[in-house]
Amino acid sequence: MIKRAFFLGLFSIGGQVLLLRELISSLNGNELFIGTALFGWLIAVAFGAWLGGKSAFRVKPVYLFVAGAFVLPMMILLVRLSPLMVSSNIGEVIPFATASLLSIVAVAPVAFISGWLFTSISDEGRQPAISISKVYLFEGIGAFVGGVLITLLVGKWFSTLQASVAIGVISVVGILPYLYSTNTVKRISVLLLFAVFLVAVVTGASRVDRQIDQYKYNAFELVRVFDTPYSHQAILKRDKNLALVTDNMIEAAYPDLLTTENIIVPALSCSPDANNILLTGRAEFGLAELIAKIPRCTLTVINPRKEVTTVTHELMPISQQVNYIDSDPLTTVSQSNLRKTFDIIIIYIGSLDSYRTNRLATSEFLSQCKPLLDDSGLVCMVTQYDTDRYITTETRDIISSIYSTVQSVFLHTAVWPGNSTLMMASDVPLPNLDVDSIVARIDMTGYQPKYITRSLLRDRFEEFKLIRTNNAVQHGGMINTIERPVLPHLQATYRSRTRAVDSAVVSFLLHQPVWIVPSLLTLLLLVYALVKPKGNRSLGIFILFVAGLVSLAAELISFYVYQSSVGSLYSEMAALIGAFMLGLAVGTRLSLRVSNKQSAVLSLVSVSLVTLLATLLMFMFFHERIAKEALLLFNICYLFSVALTTGSLFVAATKMYYPWDSSANRGKGYAFELTGSAVGALFTLTVLLPLIGLQWLLISLIGLVVIALLGTLVLSHSG
Numbered sequence: 088m089i090k091r092a093f094f095l096g097l098f099s100i101g102g103q104v105l106l107l108r109e110l111i112s113s114l115n116g117n118e119l120f121i122g123t124a125l126f127g128w129l130i131a132v133a134f135g136a137w138l139g140g141k142s143a144f145r146v147k148p149v150y151l152f153v154a155g156a157f158v159l160p161m162m163i164l165l166v167r168l169s170p171l172m173v174s175s176n177i178g179e180v181i182p183f184a185t186a187s188l189l190s191i192v193a194v195a196p197v198a199f200i201s202g203w204l205f206t207s208i209s210d211e212g213r214q215p216a217i218s219i220s221k222v223y224l225f226e227g228i229g230a231f232v233g234g235v236l237i238t239l240l241v242g243k244w245f246s247t248l249q250a251s252v253a254i255g256v257i258s259v260v261g262i263l264p265y266l267y268s269t270n271t272v273k274r275i276s277v278l279l280l281f282a283v284f285l286v287a288v289v290t291g292a293s294r295v296d297r298q299i300d301q302y303k304y305n306a307f308e309l310v311r312v313f314d315t316p317y318s319h320q321a322i323l324k325r326d327k328n329l330a331l332v333t334d335n336m337i338e339a340a341y342p343d344l345l346t347t348e349n350i351i352v353p354a355l356s357c358s359p360d361a362n363n364i365l366l367t368g369r370a371e372f373g374l375a376e377l378i379a380k381i382p383r384c385t386l387t388v389i390n391p392r393k394e395v396t397t398v399t400h401e402l403m404p405i406s407q408q409v410n411y412i413d414s415d416p417l418t419t420v421s422q423s424n425l426r427k428t429f430d431i432i433i434i435y436i437g438s439l440d441s442y443r444t445n446r447l448a449t450s451e452f453l454s455q456c457k458p459l460l461d462d463s464g465l466v467c468m469v470t471q472y473d474t475d476r477y478i479t480t481e482t483r484d485i486i487s488s489i490y491s492t493v494q495s496v497f498l499h500t501a502v503w504p505g506n507s508t509l510m511m512a513s514d515v516p517l518p519n520l521d522v523d524s525i526v527a528r529i530d531m532t533g534y535q536p537k538y539i540t541r542s543l544l545r546d547r548f549e550e551f552k553l554i555r556t557n558n559a560v561q562h563g564g565m566i567n568t569i570e571r572p573v574l575p576h577l578q579a580t581y582r583s584r585t586r587a588v589d590s591a592v593v594s595f596l597l598h599q600p601v602w603i604v605p606s607l608l609t610l611l612l613l614v615y616a617l618v619k620p621k622g623n624r625s626l627g628i629f630i631l632f633v634a635g636l637v638s639l640a641a642e643l644i645s646f647y648v649y650q651s652s653v654g655s656l657y658s659e660m661a662a663l664i665g666a667f668m669l670g671l672a673v674g675t676r677l678s679l680r681v682s683n684k685q686s687a688v689l690s691l692v693s694v695s696l697v698t699l700l701a702t703l704l705m706f707m708f709f710h711e712r713i714a715k716e717a718l719l720l721f722n723i724c725y726l727f728s729v730a731l732t733t734g735s736l737f738v739a740a741t742k743m744y745y746p747w748d749s750s751a752n753r754g755k756g757y758a759f760e761l762t763g764s765a766v767g768a769l770f771t772l773t774v775l776l777p778l779i780g781l782q783w784l785l786i787s788l789i790g791l792v793v794i795a796l797l798g799t800l801v802l803s804h805s806g
Contacts, residue, residue: 091148091208092222094258095201096229096668098152101254102159102197103128104237109166109247110193112319112334114186122773125639127191128198129765133758135202140210148207149259155200156255163251166193167299170335177304177323177330177337183583184592205757219757220738224675227734231668238664246296246314304332310402315394322398329402331372331395338437339372341403345538347373349507352529352539354431354467355381357501357511357518359531361430363387365459367416367447368435371399375406381534384408387429389416417446417654420455421715428461435469439485439578442772446651448489451569453496453512465513468493474504474556475547481581486556487564488573495566504556505547520548569651571780626802627743628759630692630736633795635763637788638733640771641703642667644784645722647772648710652718659719663726670727674734683742689803691739696796699732700789707785 103125110124139145169189173181181189209222233254241250300312300321307323307330314320321332329341340346351374355361362383366374370388378386386409390396393413412419419425434456436448446452448468456466470489472482486508493500497512501520511517518524522544529536565573583593645663653659674695681691706725713721737760775784 091204092225093229093232094152095148095204095208095222096226096231097233098155098159098204098254098258099132099201099226100230100233100664100668101237101250102155102201103194104234105159105241105247105251105254106162106166106194106197108241109163110190112247113166113170114181114189114335122769122771123187124190124194125768126765128194129761129768131195131198132202132205133761133765135199135204136206136761137202137758139203139206145210146203146207148204151200151204151207152259155197155204156259158196158200159255160248160251162193162197163248164295164299167248168303169193171303177332177335180336180582182586182589183579184586184588187592202758202761219741220675220679223734223737223757224672224679227668227671227675231665231672234664234668241314246293246319248296248299249293311398313394313398315392317392320392320395320398322402329372331399336438339369341372343373344377346507347377348536348538349505349509350374350433350435350469351377352534352536353503353509354433354465354511355384355532355534356525356528356539357465357467358430358463359528363427363429363431365389365425365429365432366435367433368437369395369399370406370409370411371396371403375409376404377534378408379404379406381532382408383533385410387412387425389414389419391415415654417452417455417651419654420452420459421652421654425459428459428464430461430464431467432456432460432464433467433469437471439574440582442572442575442647443650445567445572445574446569446654448492448574449567449569449572449651450492450495451651453493457496457514460513463513463515465511465517466493466497468510468512470508470510472508473506474508474559475506475552478555478559479581479584481577481584483559483562484564485574485577485581487560487562488567488577489564490560491564492567502556502560503547504552508556510560520553522548569648570782571777572651573777576777626798627740629798630740630743630795631757631760632763633791634733634736634740635760635765636767637699637703637763637791638729638767639764640767640784640788641706641729642726643767643771644781645706645726647776648781649718649722652710653715662719662723666723667726667730670730671734674731675738676734678735678738681739685743686803688739688742689799691735692743692799693796693803695732695735695739696792696799699729699736700792700796702728702732703785703789703792707782707789
């Protein structure tokens with residue numbers, strides 16, 4: 088049972104992480120979209136655990152592991168090809184409603200098998216509470232090992248498809264009884280055969296990877312396809328044109344002088360004497376060539392995707408005037424890793440769908456950029472929003488929020504309308520937008536642009552367009568902060584308006600007080616726990632629900648805070664996931680020693696809830712005061728403590744709920760915990776964070792813990 092529980096954890100975390108990564112890559116996902124995928128995963132696991140506990144559906148674990156080994160890579164392939172079901176156009180955004188439905192369908196089979204496996208393995212023990220807790224313990228250990236390995240290897244050494252095949256094979260072979268034979272020769276022979284087979288299937292998966300991308304982009308020549316720790320990349324060629332495709336979206340094209348000039352030339356027109364320019368983004372696909380035509384300028388580029396830089400350098404010209412920093416922009420800026428100041432900082436924010444992109448458009452990041460500017464330096468925000476022809480309500484809401492955010496940091500801000508709206512900001516007065524003055528300042532740089540010319544500028548700065556754009560940006564948008572990131576919600580609304588179904592779904596999720604739903608659900612469960620007979624069993628169900636909701640919400644909040652504060656997350660994800668899974672295992676192991684008497688179990692629940700309450704309070708009051716160098720250790724300790732209490736609560740609540748017999752449905756309690764986790768996954772970052780902010784989100788979680796603690800104290804007193 089212990090070995091099978093370990094490989095269940097490995098299979099479960101592998102299936103979840105790899106499917107989420109592939110969904111993000113193939114369907115242009117973000118945190119709003121991840122919430123629906125996690126919700127679908129947890130609900131499917133809960134249903135599998137509950138159904139597997141029914142006597143009519145009991146299946147031996149080995150058959151479920153074999154099924155999972157086939158289903159996981161098949162679902163990875165389905166997700167990779169799913170954009171073709173919606174559109175054959177590269178880069179077309181998948182509608183939110185369609186992507187959400189696909190995410191739930193894609194994760195459901197693997198999640199269902201994972202939940203069924205939990206119950207099937209738990210049925211091997213005699214006492215429900217003990218066997219369930221042991222499976223939970225060793226599943227946590229397996230998930231810890233799997234989470235660390237996947238984080239370290241996938242994107243650097245293996246693609247998602249290769250990793251899914253490897254995990255399936257390892258899980259099946261790992262549970263075969265003859266692998267643990269006492270015959271040393273037999274054991275070594277099996278391991279050698281397994282190693283050869285694993286290398287063969289992973290190599291075959293690598294070839295399938297390229298064939299799939301060639302099929303998706305059959306109208307182009309596939310030059311390169313590769314994964315980074317951040318994204319799936321493809322470089323396509325047609326005639327003499329190149330395109331960089333990132334997660335199924337065209338990130339850049341070459342040649343594209345119009346876009347390239349719009350990134351660099353406007354900023355230079357405001358500061359024609361500039362020598363040192365800092366850019367958050369990439370210098371390939373034209374920027375490096377343009378800078379080479381302005382000999383006195385040097386461009387420093389911060390981009391964490393070193394793999395993209397390495398590949399593109401083999402395909403297009405390299406300029407000696409460009410310095411590359413292979414690091415996250417926020418990490419580099421916040422930790423003052425740059426040893427000089429700059430005349431211009433260009434923030435190329437791109438799409439604001441995700442919190443990872445959004446953090447570069449917050450007041451905190453702009454404040455951290457200020458010390459890197461010379462006394463007369465300026466920041467140029469390059470957005471993707473068109474204010475040249477017309478301005479929709481959704482566009483107005485976004486650019487006014489960006490403008491309010493910039494204004495909250497800098498004394499002076501100027502807006503350039505156009506196909507790509509620009510915002511210049513500085514603490515010194517900016518030059519006016521007179522066309523003749525702009526052309527004269529551009530001439531001073533020595534570069535003669537082809538698209539930012541006198542005639543085109545006259546059209547761009549037509550009086551009507553300037554007035555309309557200024558009225559739009561001064562509409563009164565909210566300031567975008569790490570505490571309350573509003574831009575991802577506004578971006579989701581902006582994209583949803585192209586389809587009626589999408590608009591209805593996004594409006595319901597993001598613009599209605601849907602936070603009432605988890606609150607009402609929690610209150611109903613509390614009433615159920617307090618008024619139904621056999622209060623200890625009812626309270627056990629309620630504790631399982633709260634433990635699942637609070638622990639997953641706390642984990643997601645930790646990821647968000649760490650990423651937003653330091654800038655990096657993927658390289659540290661192994662430590663954070665490892666700390667959480669290790670905490671679950673330790674909490675479960677320690678709590679198994681507690682007596683089964685009601686008084687001892689209720690005491691364990693009370694102590695665990697008080698510890699969880701103290702942990703949340705400490706995080707709320709101190710996470711902003713921790714030095715960035717110590718923030719990783721702080722979050723590791725925080726997640727370990729949250730998981731430690733969650734493991735203890737799971738054991739205690741399981742003992743409260745299950746009678747001392749072997750006929751009970753051993754998946755029901757686990758299903759209630761997962762239902763709580765599903766609610767936390769769907770609402771925490773997807774809905775509540777931008778609506779109420781980080782502080783009130785933490786207060787809400789603290790309120791749930793207090794309610795659970797009061798219910799425990801009432802039951803202890805009545806007993």
